Amino acid sequence: MKRLGINIDHIATLRNARGELHPDPVYAAQFVKSNGADSITIHLREDRRHIKDIDAKKICAIKNLKVNLEISTNMAIVKTALKIKPNYICIVPENRKEITTEGGLNLKINKDKIKNIIRKFKKKEIRSSLFINPSLNDIQISKEIGVDCIEIHTGHLANLVKSKRDYSKEFTRIKKCAVLANKLGLDIHAGHGLDYKTTKLLSKIKEIKEFNIGHFIIGESIFFGLSKVIKKFKKITK
Ligand code: PXP
Numbered sequence: 001m002k003r004l005g006i007n008i009d010h011i012a013t014l015r016n017a018r019g020e021l022h023p024d025p026v027y028a029a030q031f032v033k034s035n036g037a038d039s040i041t042i043h044l045r046e047d048r049r050h051i052k053d054i055d056a057k058k059i060c061a062i063k064n065l066k067v068n069l070e071i072s073t074n075m076a077i078v079k080t081a082l083k084i085k086p087n088y089i090c091i092v093p094e095n096r097k098e099i100t101t102e103g104g105l106n107l108k109i110n111k112d113k114i115k116n117i118i119r120k121f122k123k124k125e126i127r128s129s130l131f132i133n134p135s136l137n138d139i140q141i142s143k144e145i146g147v148d149c150i151e152i153h154t155g156h157l158a159n160l161v162k163s164k165r166d167y168s169k170e171f172t173r174i175k176k177c178a179v180l181a182n183k184l185g186l187d188i189h190a191g192h193g194l195d196y197k198t199t200k201l202l203s204k205i206k207e208i209k210e211f212n213i214g215h216f217i218i219g220e221s222i223f224f225g226l227s228k229v230i231k232k233f234k235k236i237t238k
Pocket of ligand 1: 007
């Protein structure tokens with residue numbers, strides 16, 4: 001069985017829209033864990049668009065909860081992450097104007113910088129991961145960098161499936177990357193843009209051990225949870 005990591009950034013997005021405390025991402029982290037999530041992911045962005053430092057600190061302090069903290073290569077963020085000391089870190093590319101993480105890291109340009117960052121996390125016994133495009137070359141570079149794990153960006157595949165275009169080449173590319181990474185001894189995660197259909201499709205790749213899913217799960221929960229909340233209000237206002 002694959003592990004399911006749940007990204008709760010958008011709980012914080014919703015909270016921040018009002019500048020108040022509800023819905024609380026710290027409570028959300030505990031809630032998703034008690035409902036079966038194997039780990040939770042939070043992205044501490046340079047612009048602090050959703051998760052704030054205090055959220056990350058509190059979430060990483062929750063006992064028996066595996067937290068995967070996504071960060072960019074910005075050294076101030078790296079320093080903060082080293083202090084927060086999550087179980088796992090995942091280095092992702094970041095660009096201020098993006099709506100979401102648009103692609104994997106550029107490992108050719110950033111190899112030495114990332115290697116240096118990974119070394120710092122290893123010293124603190126924090127498992128490290130790199131968010132990369134499905135490219136055989138990037139898998140090789142990830143191995144050279146000395147990371148424990150890679151997360152394959154599945155956004156392109158997800159877009160092809162959603163727009164009903166031929167996704168077979170992209171699927172084969174991801175499969176080949178997973179096979180190579182497995183041979184090299186890297187743990188393999190996959191994420192971005194996943195929904196029921198794409199997760200089912202990618203579940204066929206046995207080398208993938210973990211999915212990290214955020215936006216679709218949070219969006220879908222609105223429809224599965226809304227009827228309960230409306231019923232509760234009807235009862236209160238009766
Ligand atoms: N994995 C990584 C490394 C990400 O950056 C993101 C998006 O923040 C996700 C998974 C989750 O993507 P989505 O919200 O589209 O499910």
